[in-house]
Amino acid sequence: MSQKIADEIDRRILRELAADARITNNELAERVGLSASACLRRLRRLEETAIIRGYAAIIDPAVEGWTMTAIASIRLSRQHDDEIRMFEEAVQGWDEVIECQLVTGARDYVLTVMSAGLDHYERFIKDKIAKLKCVDTIETSFVMNTIKARRS
Structure with a gap:
């Protein structure tokens, strides 16, 4: 099942996480222009719908x-x-x-x-x-x- 990204804010969240998955929710919220609670709700939705499938460390x-x-x-x-x-x-x-x-x-x-x-x-x-x-x-x-x- 293919999920759709809701809007440009979701895209910005995904770009920021792709660049640094260890970013704090507060820093992520600031970068994408949301409150911390709104950012966390969006992040959880992206995880629950499997748009974000997981997080990984990139090892040398x-x-x-x-x-x-x-x-x-x-x-x-x-x-x-x-x-x-x-x-x-x-x-x-x-x-x-x-x-x-x-x-x-x-x-x-x-x-x-x-x-x-x-x-x-x-x-x-x-x-x-x-x-x-x-x-x-x-x-x-x-x-x-x-x-x-x-x-x-």
């Missing part, structure tokens, strides 16, 4: 030893339910995969993969992705630099 990947990001494009051998399920269930258990998207076009899935370097990524490909019988092709691009990363 290097803390986990992840120093390299790869984009892996995966094509399945067939798009049958059993192969789709096999692939999607496997992805859920791979810590290296921070994002998996089903896409249209020449590939079926695009994965964002974090690794500790080229050797680690090679082991990930050989020991995990390539061992799945449903995978036909794997094409990788390595991220040189992130220019923009939007979190919401």
Whole structure:
């Protein structure tokens, strides 16, 4: 169910929270031009309707030893339910995969993969992705630099 944002004030609340989710309600209210109580009511409504789905800390990947990001494009051998399920269930258990998207076009899935370097990524490909019988092709691009990363 898709919820709608009520007005420009809701949009401003969302922009402020996207920039700093730890902002106090009083500071948020001041920035968007509301009283603290009115701001809190709007915030609760945005949470209750799942427009705001949660709050998260953005952790430096290097803390986990992840120093390299790869984009892996995966094509399945067939798009049958059993192969789709096999692939999607496997992805859920791979810590290296921070994002998996089903896409249209020449590939079926695009994965964002974090690794500790080229050797680690090679082991990930050989020991995990390539061992799945449903995978036909794997094409990788390595991220040189992130220019923009939007979190919401």
